[in-house]
Amino acid sequence: MSLLQAIFMGLIQGLTEFLPVSSSGHLALFKILFHVETDTGILFDVLLHLGTLAAICIVYYKDIARLFLEGAAIAKDVFINIGIFFKNLGQDNKKPYLRIVCNSYRKLVMLVLVSTIPTGVIGYLGREVVASAAGVLLVPGICLLVTAVLLFLADRMPEGKKLPKNVSYTTAFGIGIAQGIATLPGLSRSGTTMTVCLANGFRQSFAVKYSFIMSIPAVLGAAVLEISDITTAGLTAAEIVSYLVGMAVAAVVGYFCIKAMLVVVRTRKFKIFGVYCLMVGLLSVIGYFVSA
Secondary structure, three states, X not given: OOHHHHHHHHHHHHHHHHOOOOHHHHHHHHHHHHOOOOOOOOHHHHHHHHHHHHHHHHHOHHHHHHXXXXXXXXXXXXXXXXXXXXXXXXXXXXXXXXXXXXXXXHHHHHHHXXXXXXXXXXXXXXXXXXXXXXXXXXXXXXXXXXXXXXXXXXXXXXXXXEOHXXXXXXXXXXXXXXXXXXXXOOOXXXXXXXXXXXXXXXXXXXXXXXXXXXHHHHHHHHHHHHOOHHHHOOOOHHHHHHHXXXXXXXXXXXXXXXXXXXXXXXXXXXXXXXXXXXXHXXXXXXXXXXXX
8 A cells, every 4th residue: 555545545534434424435445446455454444543533532632531530430439339338238327329420421421331332242243244345345335325314314303402411321322233333334433323313312412422422432442453463464664654644644634524524413414415425325336236
């Protein structure tokens, strides 16, 4: 893979990760059409996602810092409650337990953790299927058509009012399943999760924030799974530079696309992206059968 190809793929990742048009689908199409070989499985794709992850951390740094602190506080209170449990054994005057989920940020931490469970299981079990699917033009094409349908539905959904305190853990688990399935190339992760959030009555701004923040543990988990490829792939110095440049481009472009996505959600212009996904999906499917 050349430096120019890495830059283009970083640009594609940054543009399409946060706009609901599927970054994985566009990366797969780019690799197929231009015969790009990274020779490291999906490592480069994961590194590009780390680049856009940096963009999320910059835009939502206040929320993420608060979530980290509240997550640590939750862990501390859990250990305190365990200690209270053992102290209460055999005691008549039992000491009350601490309330773990006592504010909206703690609730958000728990919701993200619940969503991460099915995403992690699906992502781990289906990682080879995803890698194989990315090499077949038909799969991204069909998944882009599915994304188009989801976006058309999102455009017609009534405005919700739910914030973390109103969201059940069952709903969070379902959103996590949707995110896990959306690892298929062509099925937009942000488009899928935001559509499911809106269908469950989330406030629009919260749907965007939750969709982006819940991707953080999923991306980090995928990076951990693929990190061994760094030592086994035998990357050259030039390839390492290309990978790092691609990540940087994805981060910078992704930052501005998050800002654009916030505007899209406020104005409910999902239909525009739905039409785009429909066109690209149809061209991909037609291209597959023409070249078969």
